[in-house]
Amino acid sequence: MFRRSFNRFCAGEEKRVGTRTVFVGNHPVSETEAYIAQRFCDNRIVSSKYTLWNFLPKNLFEQFRRIANFYFLIIFLVQVTVDTPTSPVTSGLPLFFVITVTAIKQGYEDWLRHRADNEVNKRTVYIIENAKRVRKESEKIKVGDVVEVQADETFPCDLILLSSCTSDGTCYVTTASLDGESNCKTHYAVRDTIALHTAESIDTLRAAIECEQPQPDLYKSLGPENLLLKGATLKNTKKIYGVAVYTGMETKMALNYQGKSQKRSAVEKSINAFLIVYLFILLTKAAVCTTLKYVWQSTPYNDEPWYNQKTQKERETLKVLKMFTDFLSFMVLFNFIIPVSMYVTVEMQKFLGSFFISWDKDFYDEEIHEGALVNTSDLNEELGQVDYIFTDKTGTLTENSMEFIECCIDGHKYKGVAQEADGLSETDGPLTYFDKADKNREELFLRALCLCHTVEIKTNDAVDGPTESAKLTYVSSSPDEIALVKGAKKYGFTFVGIRNGHMRIENQRKEIEEYELLHTLNFDSVRRRMSVIVKTQAGDILLFCKGADSAVFPRVQNHEIELTKAHVERNAMDGYRTLCVAFKEITPDDYERINRQLIEAKMALQDREEKMEKVFDDIETNMNLIGATAVEDKLQDQAAETIEALHAAGLKVWVLTGDKMETAKSTCYACRLFQTSTELLELTTKTIEESERKEDRLHELLIEYRKKLLHDFPKSTRSLKKAWTEHQEYGLIIDGSTLSLILNSSQDSSSNNYKSIFLQICMKCTAVLCCRMAPLQKAQIVRMVKNLKGSPITLSIGDGANDVSMILESHVGIGIKGKEGRQAARNSDYAVPKFKHLKKLLLAHGHLYYVRIAHLVQYFFYKNLCFILPQFLYQFFCGFSQQPLYDAAYLTMYNICFTSLPILAYSLLEQHINIDTLTSDPRLYMKISGNAMLQLGPFLYWTFLAAFEGTVFFFGTYFLFQTSSLEENAKVYGNWTFGTIVFTVLVFTVTLKLALDTRFWTWINHFVIWGSLAFYVFFSFFWGGIIWPFLKQQRMYFVFAQMLSSVSTWLAIVLLIFISLFPEILLIVLKNVRRRSARRNLSCKRASDSLSARPSVRPLLLRTFSDESNIL
């Protein structure tokens, strides 16, 4: 949508190449050069779809693009134009209702968007024009305008920072609304313009800026350090001047905004399949009737009996045309078989039903004071259909509240005993030193911890000076860093903030040390490390680097590694997150070179990312390892129980994490994803690099694993889920690089082969752990599994920005309202506070929603087939003349009033199994897996049931009508009485059928079921009780009352209802007997089992990690 409007607003996109030139203040650079006004798009953000003028046509067009709506429109138009037996109102009214409700909903949503747009577009901004501050609306900003932004304002467009109120030309910015990172980032003004502090001086500036064409790339980095993005907020800086370079729809924010693609649930696809079947039935019926009509009319006395002569017009109409209109008329007559009201009911069910999730008290989290969030109501039932769960580790399985546990300096272990309560830390904890490293190394290490980070200080307003160290709160995008800084504080080195580009540290002797921060080589997920370059007061230039062991070890002198490595591995095994710290002294000469390279790379217009990376790579070499840190990431509450329950429910849980293998593996053991009995198959760099040629080794391993698995699992893939419990369990571990080897070795013809073997292995494993995953790879895996044979339903759950891609990719995306910002929660379909809530969400809510909606869909098709079949059969008795069996009022009201509310109430309230039972017995989830209730079998069952019932209704009443009279006073009934009897039996039968299916009778169910029936009776009396002046035909006048005056009719109605429901009643009783005997058998078995009871899972605490050491 954005793309489209983008094109519209910025015509001639194709003309632009490479770079754009922006004239600051729209002044020509030199007098001689002719100023050519360039055309850029204005600064209007348009996220709305409609305007007041085009709303009606555009919205209608979009709505009628849906096949179902279009079909109903066609039917309606046919009814209006062709002379048909049923009035156009019967299909027009429901369609009108659907269209109106949807239009109102969409209109309201668009109005909200308009309001949001206006809020942004109409905000006042200050622009420097001719040395004066001019007040303008935000949407009036043109490319090249100089904009003034005050503190705590958001930038109205993408700006190049010209100058700020500070002398060094820096400003602080948070990008919370862009990427969810709430920390302040520092941006620098362009060097040449730092001095221009006033409007007057800015106006004198004559410059042109050469910049890239707009690119949506937001994630690689948030632009070079002097580009301020629209949507970010200015912090801690009084005001800045900037020149607009990208405006409106060309800003990075606008380019990155993409409407979430509509996800469709499996049930919806089933509905469409049913729709096609029923459409086929409809067409067949209409075709059969049309054919038979003309066969029947081939004899002249049937074509035109003397009592029913044709009008002049009819005689003159062409026969082909007549056949065509007859076909259409039959279609209209039978069109109720595809119920328009079903779409309304399904929508309403989904919309109203989704409230139960956000209302659920069990999803309320005390800590964040929030419950679950439902972003879409379209996927409720999909929660009951999940086959694969992809979960992030950090923040999802684990708390993501980091705690500094220990560190190792030069191989010596330091472990702090002090525990911290929360954000404010004290340094009074006694520290235990096991044995000490060299004092200098120790201090160097702690200084490194204090310097090498991007933590911000948030000062408490009550205290005047930020140097008052007692009241410091650390803010960072990564909780690891805070843990590390706090850890350093425990050992006496406190980071007290940055002032004028100098990082200040209070050392153990309470002295303030200042370091000039020269460069920060930011963390990224590819390098997996970050560095800072600082200058000490003495003038030495130092580089501190911290990062994952695998990222650091290759870059330090070899002899230092061994001790630390052992330490790191032991920590990783205990489930801690480890980081290695290294440093390097840089000579001034080297620094000159590095500095130049860095600036060059930062200024580069093309391939900036690659260049930066290369420079970073060059700098971070030949370092000296100082030590390692261990940070504990606590498991989330009940994570293990949840995983176990999900496992028991037949779900495959895959953990996709960016963490290193050992840490991830230990977390997996801790949360019982891997059992001690699980045999682990590893596809990691470790296992593969043993061999010279990686690919050969990989191939070997793949083949070997497959053989092993195939041997264990015979061909019976069907009972795979059940087979799990009996067979040896397998777990697979794979890391990012191996995965890319498998997926991307495209030059190799056998790559496809690799992939399929890999997938075969994956499918046979109970648990899969993918570590060292880049965000994109996570999505890749999800997509791969999604496209498996049988297209399994995938669910992704994560909490961080790096999980967004996987959340968007999978069928159902769940966000955790965690600490890593709200990005995941915003992009998800459902958001819950904790991982443990997944259990109830899937096992109880998902299961119930699925059962409800599946029943709803089947029931709707069933009741409409019941409804229309007698009408079809009647054609055989009325010379195929399209005579409707039921009165128009009944045709219209059947789906809207008489039978709609009971099924809606059922589909909202039904609990065929107790919620508590559902959560406590996860195996029940397997019963509905694979869209079980909407498969061919159940569909045929319902269809045949409907056909049986429709036949009973019709022929039962038909035979009843063979007698001379149904009344003792010999009065005779006509065709409308016949139709009304059939209809009465129909309404009662389908409603009672639902009553039979209801297992959970709340007062609402009672009210709507009996209320609907009462309403039907009441309405029939009312409808037949008055000569309606607006009706041409008084067909129904007193028909219903007269019908009920006959004892025979009463008896027949009762009998027909009973016969229709009899198979259903029998089935229920039989099922009950079977369930009962099964339960009895089970209880017997349980009784015999209890003697030889064995603990199924060893309690977590008893298990040591030595158990798996033999596998490692």
Add this chain to the structure above:
Amino acid sequence: MKRISEDYQSRLPDNTALKQQQLPAYRLQLSATGVLSGFFAAGAFCLGMGIILILSAKSIKEIEVKYTKICANCAELREDATNFDKECTCSIPFYLSETMKGNVYMYYKLYGFYQNLYQYILSRSNSQLLGTDLKDVGNCAPFSNSHDGTPIAPCGAIANSIFNDTIILSYNLNSSIPIEVPMLRSKITWWTDKYVKFQNPSSINLSSAFAGTTKPPYWSKPVYELDEEDPGNNGFLNDDFIVWMRTAAFPTFKKLYRRLNRIQYFIEGLPAGNYSFNITYNFPVTRFKGEKSVVLSTLTWSGGSSLFLGLAYTVTGAVTWLASFSMMAIHLMLKKKKMLFIQD
């Protein structure tokens, strides 16, 4: 601070039964005895009802006389529409072996006459029949106006094709003197039809009320002269007309024609003996390969003499009992097994 905590409180979902899906609810618990007794009761009810219905249906006397073939010459005459003014009568003698006790009703029955054709059913004007607007013939095509444009009353195909045979039943007490069986033509319609749905236009007399309209093309007499004996039975209020206007559901149908006036010989009903139908044959049926017949029938509380309802009830009852017996067998078997298990 307090305000904040209240804020948090408000975000806590309401702990109401509805929102937590904890509404008090009744769950159907099927017990074996309950189900079995229910089945037995239902079966017993059906069986009993069935037997009663069959017995009462058996007690009904019904006699049907088809007269299309017997009156073949008349039928042939009516094949040609131009002979409409030629009268044709036909007498059909028959023997009633048993007395038909109680109220006896006379029906005419048509075979193959589609009163339920879509166009046919539409072809009437309710506002005309209500007496409110005699000139409203909008829906009545192709019988809305005569050739000279005067509106037809009653208009439409249904009215036009009214059953116009006259059937007189006579009783041969002795072999020579036939007595005309007294028949009533009143109270053969739905009460609401006669008194609400059909109304004559108000005027001094009927013929002036229908001034400006013409009779339907197939009718021999105008609507206000349908019943020469009873002036109240004319116009739209004619009982035969009203009965005809209630269109039948199927192509083979009966319509009530007369009911026995239980006086003189017929106080008990129709005594056994020789009878004959004297029919003025006007209604053509051979043109659409149809047939006509006269039906004499008594009725009971449940209506006419159809075995269907009785049989259906009996069969349903039998099946229900069969099901309940087999269920009982299964139940006992399971119980025995359980006992065995407990003994183990």
